[in-house]
Amino acid sequence: MGCYSKEELDMFRHGEMSVLSRICCKAHLKECEACQHRLAELCEDDLLVKELQQRVSVYEKINFDNKKILTSEL
Amino acid sequence: MAFTTKKSLLAKVRAGDEISWQEFYDTYKPLMILVGNDCGLTTDENDELVQTVMCEIFQKNILDKYDIDKVPDNVIFKYDPAKGRFRHYLKKIVRNHAIKLWYKRYKDVPIESVPEPVSNDEWDAIWNDEWQQHILNSALAELKLRIQPGNYAAFEMYVFQKMPVEEIADLLGISIGAVYTAKSRCLKMLKLIISKLEEK
Numbered sequence: 036m037g038c039y040s041k042e043e044l045d046m047f048r049h050g051e052m053s054v055l056s057r058i059c060c061k062a063h064l065k066e067c068e069a070c071q072h073r074l075a076e077l078c079e080d081d082l083l084v085k086e087l088q089q090r091v092s093v094y095e096k097i098n099f100d101n102k103k104i105l106t107s108e109l
Numbered sequence: 110m111a112f113t114t115k116k117s118l119l120a121k122v123r124a125g126d127e128i129s130w131q132e133f134y135d136t137y138k139p140l141m142i143l144v145g146n147d148c149g150l151t152t153d154e155n156d157e158l159v160q161t162v163m164c165e166i167f168q169k170n171i172l173d174k175y176d177i178d179k180v181p182d183n184v185i186f187k188y189d190p191a192k193g194r195f196r197h198y199l200k201k202i203v204r205n206h207a208i209k210l211w212y213k214r215y216k217d218v219p220i221e222s223v224p225e226p227v228s229n230d231e232w233d234a235i236w237n238d239e240w241q242q243h244i245l246n247s248a249l250a251e252l253k254l255r256i257q258p259g260n261y262a263a264f265e266m267y268v269f270q271k272m273p274v275e276e277i278a279d280l281l282g283i284s285i286g287a288v289y290t291a292k293s294r295c296l297k298m299l300k301l302i303i304s305k306l307e308e309k
Contacts (some may be wrong), residue, residue, distance in 0.1 A: 045289035049274065080296045084268050090242045091249065091269065 038067060044074050117251050119306050122188045122195045130167060130180040134159075140243040141203055147235040148227050154210045161206045166199075200236050248302040255302070256295055259283075263291035 039047070039060060046052050047060045064070050118136045121128055138159050145155035160177055164170060167186050175181070192198050208226050215223040227235065253261055263281055266272045267288065278285045 041293045042286045042289040045293070046286060051274070051285055080293070083296060083300070087245060087249070087268055088271070090245050 039063065039070050039073070041073050041077060044070065045077055048074065048077065117247055117302075117306060119195070119247065123190070125187055125190060127185040127187055129182045130163070130171070130184040130186070131182065133166070133186060134163060134177070134180070136247065137162075137199070137243075139246070140239055143239045143242065144203055144235055145207060147239065148207050148211070148232070150207060150210060154214070158203070158206055158210055161209075162199075162203055165202055165206070196240060200240075204232055204236075244303060244306050248299055248306055251302050251306075252295060252299050256298055260291040260294055263288050264295035267292050 043052075043060070047057060050057075052060060064074065118128060118132060141159050141162055142155045145158045150158060163177070167184060169184065171180055171184055175184075188195055188198075211226040212223065256264070259281060263277055263283070266277045266280070267274065272280075274285050274288050277288045281288075283291075
């Protein structure tokens with residue numbers, strides 16, 4: 036079995052793979068450092084996603100409040 | 110698919126390109142307001158902070174002529190790299206004006222009764238935190254211009270609308286794997302943009 040892409044590993048960790056594929060992937064991960072690394076990268080991506088979710092909402096609020104003020108002035 | 114190669118404002122600043130009042134205002138107003146909030150300024154004081162900082166940067170008493178939201182495009186600013194890193198230049202100007210506004214609030218109060226404004230260390234922490242936020246926001250705006258619309262839509266639904274992957278795939282008529290691919294591509298590009306924006 037060859038290595039898994041990031042997308043396949045994303046499907047693996049989100050339970051989107053078939054049972055058989057999941058078993059194969061799990062076995063492969065035990066042996067393959069490159070795939071373990073890719074899986075770790077996905078976990079780092081999760082941190083960035085969380086950071087984006089938290090921080091961007093603050094900017095959206097400012098822009099929204101600003102638009103609200105401008106609209107009320109018209 | 111043709112991608113736009115529009116430069117980010119920070120890239121323009123570094124290149125010494127002309128930057129319009131409106132572009133600067135739209136980009137940095139949220140940062141100035143967040144910093145002002147963190148320093149304890151009121152909404153009115155934050156508005157004044159934005160105005161005074163803008164006027165100092167553009168070196169024009171432009172607000173006697175125009176509304177701050179409607180300054181014409183020919184009012185421009187060019188950053189001189191000899192002044193050092195733009196981030197530090199802007200930080201210094203914003204801090205000076207924020208402190209002036211703080212003391213202005215207490216102008217009728219005996220000096221010994223005026224509370225201390227934020228310390229230098231506190232200011233640095235506030236600025237660094239809000240600057241990070243500003244970089245993320247700018248990077249996202251650039252990402253939207255550089256990535257295929259379909260990929261960005263999937264990314265936006267996944268990250269900001271927190272929609273289930275199956276729903277995104279259904280809505281966009283793509284596979285679940287393609288949603289994950291779009292997310293990975295966007296995050297990869299986003300990291301690249303962030304690292305460029307943070308370059309010295």
